[in-house]
Amino acid sequence: GTDAEKHRDLLAAENERLRQEMKACEGELRELQRQQQAPCRDCPHLQENTKLQEQLSQLQQEAEETRAKLVELDLEVQQKTNRLAEVELRLKDSLAERAEEEERLSRRLRDSQETIASLKSQPQQIKYIIKTVEVESAKAKQALCETQSRNQYLQEQVGMQKQVLKEMEQQLQRSQKTEAQLRAQIMMYEAELERAHGQMLEEMQAMEEEKNHAIEEAFSRAQVEMKAVHENLAGVRTNLLTLQPALRTLTHDYNNLKRQVRDFPVLLQETLRSARAEISQAIEEVHTTNRELLRKYRRELQLRKKCHNELVRLKGNIRVFGRVRPITKEDGNGPEAANAVTFDADDDAVLYLLHKGKQVSFELDKVFPPQASQEEVFQEVQALVTSCIDGYNVCIFAYGQTGAGKTYTMEGTAANPGINQRALQLLFSEVRGKAADWDYAITVSAAEIYNEALRDLLGKEPQEKLEIKLCPDGSGQLYVPGLTEFRVQSVEDINKVFEFGHIKRVTECTNLNEHSSRSHALLIVTVRGLDRSTGLRTTGKLNLVDLAGSERVGRSGAEGSRLREAQHINKSLSALGDVIYALRSRQGHVPFRNSKLTYLLQDSLSGDSKTLMMVQVSPAEKNTSETLCSLKFAERVRSVELGPVSRKAELGSWPSQEHLEVLKTLLGDSPGSTASPGRGHASPSPGQLSSRSASIRRKLQTSG
Numbered sequence: 035g036t037d038a039e040k041h042r043d044l045l046a047a048e049n050e051r052l053r054q055e056m057k058a059c060e061g062e063l064r065e066l067q068r069q070q071q072a073p074c075r076d077c078p079h080l081q082e083n084t085k086l087q088e089q090l091s092q093l094q095q096e097a098e099e100t101r102a103k104l105v106e107l108d109l110e111v112q113q114k115t116n117r118l119a120e121v122e123l124r125l126k127d128s129l130a131e132r133a134e135e136e137e138r139l140s141r142r143l144r145d146s147q148e149t150i151a152s153l154k155s156q157p158q159q160i161k162y163i164i165k166t167v168e169v170e171s172a173k174a175k176q177a178l179c180e181t182q183s184r185n186q187y188l189q190e191q192v193g194m195q196k197q198v199l200k201e202m203e204q205q206l207q208r209s210q211k212t213e214a215q216l217r218a219q220i221m222m223y224e225a226e227l228e229r230a231h232g233q234m235l236e237e238m239q240a241m242e243e244e245k246n247h248a249i250e251e252a253f254s255r256a257q258v259e260m261k262a263v264h265e266n267l268a269g270v271r272t273n274l275l276t277l278q279p280a281l282r283t284l285t286h287d288y289n290n291l292k293r294q295v296r297d298f299p300v301l302l303q304e305t306l307r308s309a310r311a312e313i314s315q316a317i318e319e320v321h322t323t324n325r326e327l328l329r330k331y332r333r334e335l336q337l338r339k340k341c342h343n344e345l346v347r348l349k350g351n352i353r354v355f356g357r358v359r360p361i362t363k364e365d366g367n368g369p370e371a372a373n374a375v376t377f378d379a380d381d382d383a384v385l386y387l388l389h390k391g392k393q394v395s396f397e398l399d400k401v402f403p404p405q406a407s408q409e410e411v412f413q414e415v416q417a418l419v420t421s422c423i424d425g426y427n428v429c430i431f432a433y434g435q436t437g438a439g440k441t442y443t444m445e446g447t448a449a450n451p452g453i454n455q456r457a458l459q460l461l462f463s464e465v466r467g468k469a470a471d472w473d474y475a476i477t478v479s480a481a482e483i484y485n486e487a488l489r490d491l492l493g494k495e496p497q498e499k500l501e502i503k504l505c506p507d508g509s510g511q512l513y514v515p516g517l518t519e520f521r522v523q524s525v526e527d528i529n530k531v532f533e534f535g536h537i538k539r540v541t542e543c544t545n546l547n548e549h550s551s552r553s554h555a556l557l558i559v560t561v562r563g564l565d566r567s568t569g570l571r572t573t574g575k576l577n578l579v580d581l582a583g584s585e586r587v588g589r590s591g592a593e594g595s596r597l598r599e600a601q602h603i604n605k606s607l608s609a610l611g612d613v614i615y616a617l618r619s620r621q622g623h624v625p626f627r628n629s630k631l632t633y634l635l636q637d638s639l640s641g642d643s644k645t646l647m648m649v650q651v652s653p654a655e656k657n658t659s660e661t662l663c664s665l666k667f668a669e670r671v672r673s674v675e676l677g678p679v680s681r682k683a684e685l686g687s688w689p690s691q692e693h694l695e696v697l698k699t700l701l702g703d704s705p706g707s708t709a710s711p712g713r714g715h716a717s718p719s720p721g722q723l724s725s726r727s728a729s730i731r732r733k734l735q736t737s738g
Contacts, residue, residue: 049104052245056097086259093252100245107234107241114230121223128216135209139202146195146202153192331380352645353399354672355414356385356665358653359439360404370656377403387665389658396665398672404653408446411648412456418644419457422561423464423474425572429579429638430457433667434650435660436583443648444555444580445536453648454557454578458528461561461576474563477519478528480535483630484553485602491535491555492518502633511637519560552599554606554631555580571684577638581607581631584660606631611667613639617674640676647671 358375365371378384385401387394400414415430422428430453432440446452458478465474480491481500488500493516505511520531535557559576582603609629616624617639626636638645649668651661 049108052101052104052242055245055249056101060094086256086263089255089259090252093248096248097245100241100248103241104238107237111234114227118223118227121220125216125220128213132209132213136206139206142202143199146199149195150192153188352639352647352671352674352676353418354647354649354668355400355402355411356396356398356649356651356668357402357406357411357439357443358385358404358651359442361653364437365652365654365656370654372655373653374655374658375651375653375661377401385665387658387661389662394662394665396669398649398668408443408450408452408456411443412453412460415453415646415648416457416460418646419460419576420464421644422559422574422576423461423468423563423572425563425574427575427577427637427643429577429635429643429645430648431577431579431581431635431638431646432648432650433581434583434664435652435657438583438650438652438664440583440648440650441580443650444578445532455528455532457576457578458522458559459525461559462523462525465561471567472563472565474561475521476523477521477560477562478531479514479517479519479558479560480531481514481517481556481558482553483556483606483634485599486606486630488514488630488634489553490516490518492520492531502630512634514634517558552582552596552603554582554603556634575637575643577635577643579635581610584663605629610635614667614671614674617676618670639674643676645676 361371361373374388376386376388378386382401383399384395384397387396402411418428418430430444432444434440442452444452444454446455458476461476465472465476468474478492482489482491488502489497490500498516500514500516502512502514505513520527522528522531535555557578557580559578561572561574561576563572563574564570584604584607606629609625609632612625612628613632624640626632626639632639637643647668649664651657651664653661
């Protein structure tokens with residue numbers, strides 16, 4: 035340990051001396067660098083000065099590497115010294131343990147020897163006792179046995195002690211062998227330490243020589259280079275005088291460039307501002323052009339629609355409107371309640387249905403989105419409603435699956451009425467507007483087709499079945515004998531009629547609709563008018579039909595009577611589809627008589643009526659199959675041409691006062707229900723009215 039400390043002190047002193055020499059070399063190098071600084075930065079000898087500086091930096095780097103090696107050697111010596119100290123400590127601990135073990139074994143050996151000696155001294159007495167006890171009594175024999183047992187026990191103890199002594203001798207031999215190995219290992223460590231110490235001294239000596247040699251070479255090179263620098267310095271100073279004019283020129287150019295750079299942001303901002311103005315103007319022009327094109331496109335679209343509507347009117351096509359109800363809580367949650375119907379932003383006659391991952395487009399005459407109000411829907415159909423005042427027959431019927439909103443569109447609610455009540459309110463408004471020249475009478479009938487039976491909703495016996503027959507006047511039109519007619523003159527009368535008829539209509543709860551209509555409901559409004567100045571008589575009829583909804587029996591959960599109702603509903607709607615197919619394909623025979631529904635709608639579907647179908651669809655994903663069928667049926671209906679519509683008007687040549695008397699006789703003055711001869715609360719048939727008016731005309735002509 036003392037040698038290691040001395041060696042460490044020598045290394046520290048040597049390192050300190052090397053540091054002092056390095057500091058002296060660095061001072062000399064800094065002095066050389068100060069001498070190399072020149073007043074001119076652009077002299078031709080600047081490259082040589084740079085090379086000298088690079089060489090000096092290289093020498094400094096080599097000196098740093100040498101210093102790093104010295105630090106590494108010092109660290110290695112420290113590590114080896116620590117290892118030697120650890121080995122010495124381990125050797126001391128091993129020797130102390132060995133001495134303790136030897137002392138313990140010696141004590142046990144002495145104890146064993148003493149025990150053996152004491153045991154050896156006892157057997158003679160025992161033998162002697164054995165010989166002498168042979169003639170003694172039983173008590174002596176017992177004592178002899180006990181003595182023999184104790185002798186055997188002592189002999190066993192002697193054997194055990196011998197075995198322990200043998201093991202201790204073996205352990206002592208092993209300890210001696212371990213001591214010899216440890217001594218050999220210590221000698222090996224000491225030899226290795228001595229060898230490392232010698233190697234370290236040799237390396238330190240070699241590094242010292244290498245360092246001195248490198249410093250001498252660097253110093254000599256620096257002296258030579260400094261001499262060259264001093265020789266070139268005079269030439270540099272001479273050249274400096276010639277470079278001053280060029281420097282002034284460069285300074286002037288630099289100032290000019292600096293001024294231009296300072297003014298550049300202003301020029302850039304002005305350029306960007308003008309470019310932005312031009313771009314904004316171009317964008318505004320494009321927007322103006324787009325708005326003008328969009329305006330022209332919408333105008334052309336309106337003109338196209340107007341021409342299409344006029345063409346439909348001339349051809350007598352059935353007009354088809356579509357209305358999509360909103361998603362409701364009855365549709366549930368999840369993917370099945372997702373919205374599968376979208377609309378065209380530019381064309382309000384086109385809608386799209388997403389069915390089984392494919393988008394299908396449909397074009398109708400008008401499409402109402404879910405947010406469309408009852409007022410907006412009625413604005414599109416009010417022109418048809420008012421035409422019945424002029425003597426035209428008009429039919430508006432709602433078609434679609436169960437729960438699609440047909441009854442809501444046709445009847446509405448008390449706070450938000452549908453087409454039926456709004457149509458009658460509009461008729462009253464139009465009648466009041468023409469009251470100065472015309473006299474009008476408006477009558478209302480309500481019927482339903484339930485399980486292929488026609489029933490009167492305003493009669494006293496609604497369960498009585500009615501029949502559809504041809505008018506006896508030979509006009510070919512149909513009428514229902516015994517169907518009750520109420521004459522209405524105000525909105526209050528309308529509400530009473532609707533409330534009375536709505537109570538008697540058949541509705542039930544199914545899985546698809548809580549208040550499902552189980553019958554086809556028909557509201558028949560007849561408007562009879564007389565022009566007091568010309569004697570022109572007009573008769574117009576407005577049929578408002580709320581069809582029962584088509585439904586899948588499996589989904590609706592219909593059973594028993596509900597199942598029979600669903601079968602009759604689907605059968606009548608299928609018959610309506612057959613009629614539409616026959617009309618579209620222009621077949622010679624149209625099967626109107628296959629169902630009470632189609633038979634009753636024969637006048638509306640055979641070219642003598644302005645007809646509008648309102649197809650109601652559900653936007654829910656789970657109803658896409660029914661929605662697809664409804665929209666396809668609507669497109670087929672839209673392509674049916676019924677031909678031009680005729681006006682029901684007759685012109686007479688009576689005096690104006692007589693006209694009034696005839697009209698009062700024909701229509702009656704008091705409001706309420708009118709009765710026909712055939713039934714208590716039924717109105718006269720069109721044939722009876724025609725014959726009565728003919729007889730009145732003959733009387734007037736005779737009096738004239």
